[in-house]
Amino acid sequence: MAEFFTMDHQSHQIFGDDKVKMVINTLPPNGGSGTFSYSKNSYFQKRSSSVEESKIEEEIQKKLDVKKLASASNMIIRVADFGCATGPNTFVNAHKVLEAMKHKHKSQCPNTETNPEFHVFFNDLPSNDFNTLFTSLPQDRNFFACGVPGSFYNRLFPQSSIHFAYSTYALHFLSKSPEVVQELNDPAWNKGRIHYTSASEEVVDAYATQFARDAGNFLDARAVELVPGGMLVIVMQGVPNGMPYSHIINGMLFDCMGSILMELSKEGLFDESEVDSFNFPYYAPSPEEMRKVIEKNGRFSIERMELTDPAPWLKSMEQVIPEWILHVRAAMEPIFITQFGNQATHQMFQRLTKQLLDKRHLLQTKYRDKIQLFLVLKKN
Numbered sequence: 001m002a003e004f005f006t007m008d009h010q011s012h013q014i015f016g017d018d019k020v021k022m023v024i025n026t027l028p029p030n031g032g033s034g035t036f037s038y039s040k041n042s043y044f045q046k047r048s049s050s051v052e053e054s055k056i057e058e059e060i061q062k063k064l065d066v067k068k069l070a071s072a073s074n075m076i077i078r079v080a081d082f083g084c085a086t087g088p089n090t091f092v093n094a095h096k097v098l099e100a101m102k103h104k105h106k107s108q109c110p111n112t113e114t115n116p117e118f119h120v121f122f123n124d125l126p127s128n129d130f131n132t133l134f135t136s137l138p139q140d141r142n143f144f145a146c147g148v149p150g151s152f153y154n155r156l157f158p159q160s161s162i163h164f165a166y167s168t169y170a171l172h173f174l175s176k177s178p179e180v181v182q183e184l185n186d187p188a189w190n191k192g193r194i195h196y197t198s199a200s201e202e203v204v205d206a207y208a209t210q211f212a213r214d215a216g217n218f219l220d221a222r223a224v225e226l227v228p229g230g231m232l233v234i235v236m237q238g239v240p241n242g243m244p245y246s247h248i249i250n251g252m253l254f255d256c257m258g259s260i261l262m263e264l265s266k267e268g269l270f271d272e273s274e275v276d277s278f279n280f281p282y283y284a285p286s287p288e289e290m291r292k293v294i295e296k297n298g299r300f301s302i303e304r305m306e307l308t309d310p311a312p313w314l315k316s317m318e319q320v321i322p323e324w325i326l327h328v329r330a331a332m333e334p335i336f337i338t339q340f341g342n343q344a345t346h347q348m349f350q351r352l353t354k355q356l357l358d359k360r361h362l363l364q365t366k367y368r369d370k371i372q373l374f375l376v377l378k379k380n
């Protein structure tokens with residue numbers, strides 16, 4: 001019982017310039033099902049999101065009035081996943097959310113014969129490999145499926161049409177890297193680095209400003225699309241208030257990538273200016289920063305916001321370095337290929353694994369406890 005169609009939302013284009021479009025189109029992870037594909041290398045994200053599973057069930061049980069939402073919409077509940085990639089994690093998430101809502105509905109209406117039907121919208125950027133997503137849709141699903149291509153920083157749905165929205169491991173991707181970090185004569189010029197980790201205060205501020213703008217746009221769009229009483233759940237990378245990213249394990253990753261790329265440029269694979277002009281559009285906010293964005297928007301109540309340990313099962317990072325880099329490669333490779341080409345990108349990931357193995361003792365000292373931001377919002 002599935003319905004397939006895609007919707008395009010040209011009317012809400014915000015990108016005037018081709019370069020920005022190009023960057024955003026290279027954000028989707030590796031498609032297909034090959035060695036470096038996201039579909040084969042995304043179970044770290046799955047395990048990390050699953051840490052929040054019981055909390056999401058609890059929030060739905062306590063705070064989502066499924067009976068009221070369903071009866072006000074002809075018994076059709078609409079759910080959206082923002083940044084779904086190619087699967088399979090998105091299907092696992094959809095299944096859990098739907099089960100929790102059905103359970104809630106049953107507890108509210110124990111004697112009813114009429115259960116809500118579910119329509120699930122899978123959103124990602126247009127260049128995402130939606131074919132892999134659609135061909136791997138679970139055969140035994142009990143929801144109607146629909147793909148929605150477009151940036152989640154824009155409007156993607158009609159007003160008051162979505163009852164439950166979630167996004168896992170996607171909102172730390174910015175719509176673009178801040179312009180000033182690429183400008184030669186600006187104090188925020190990020191020479192020789194590819195990220196704000198270990199960079200100057202000006203660079204960190206430029207990224208923080210870009211995040212606040214993007215997250216604001218995300219919330220503004222969802223505030224229009226969600227019905228009153230609807231719920232928005234976000235799981236993403238985060239940092240404790242005030243902690244510099246260089247203290248965090250993922251920060252070491254960006255520092256190593258940057259220094260390997262500089263090394264490769266010195267070996268003549270590309271010009272050093274390619275590193276200077278490349279800044280990975282990724283920002284992990286603190287709860288304090290997130291709270292400010294939500295309060296500025298003013299149309300959601302914060303039901304729950306906390307930092308969690310995304311990998312309580314992991315005793316030592318040393319055990320998983322090669323697998324970790326495979327996951328990073330699957331999620332981030334296309335944007336590096338666009339900037340540095342296939343050969344150099346391949347070299348970078350090969351050297352990254354080796355370098356992190358060599359520096360494993362330093363890696364062990366990096367902070368990795370509370371670096372997942374979990375957020376439950378309710379639309380007023």
Ligand SMILES: C[S@@+](CC[C@H](N)C(=O)[O-])C[C@H]1O[C@@H](n2cnc3c(N)ncnc32)[C@H](O)[C@@H]1O
Pocket residue numbers: 027028029042045046049082083084085086089090123124125128150151152153167168169170171173174175331
């Ligand atoms: C690491 S994947 C996470 C996928 C999945 N939610 C999971 O938990 O495994 C991040 C996804 O966010 C998508 N993404 C990044 N920026 C986006 C944007 N502005 N609009 C829509 N999707 C975006 C990427 O294309 C990618 O598929």
